[in-house]
Amino acid sequence: MTDGVVRYRVVVTGRVQGVWYRESCRRTAERLGVGGWVRNRPDGSVEAAVEGPPAAVDRLLDWMREGPPRAVVEKVDPRLEDPAGDRAFVVR
Numbered sequence: 001m002t003d004g005v006v007r008y009r010v011v012v013t014g015r016v017q018g019v020w021y022r023e024s025c026r027r028t029a030e031r032l033g034v035g036g037w038v039r040n041r042p043d044g045s046v047e048a049a050v051e052g053p054p055a056a057v058d059r060l061l062d063w064m065r066e067g068p069p070r071a072v073v074e075k076v077d078p079r080l081e082d083p084a085g086d087r088a089f090v091v092r
């Protein structure tokens with residue numbers, strides 16, 4: 001953690017592609033003031049980097065465990081990493 005900021009690299013598995021997961025994640029992150037990015041992976045999972053105040057990042061991780069209504073999240077695997085200074089949140 002640096003200056004009250006944490007960053008996690010997150011892999012989400014389950015039915016998370018084709019269900020509006022990435023855009024919903026972006027909107028939720030933006031609402032919470034969390035920076036980073038989210039993208040689909042070739043194996044059908046979604047990968048994200050989430051960065052911001054610990055409480056806001058925790059709330060986003062909680063959302064990621066549920067996802068949007070059509071998602072079926074099986075697993076969320078967050079790995080702590082060094083902050084990169086991301087302020088905006090984008091879909092890649």
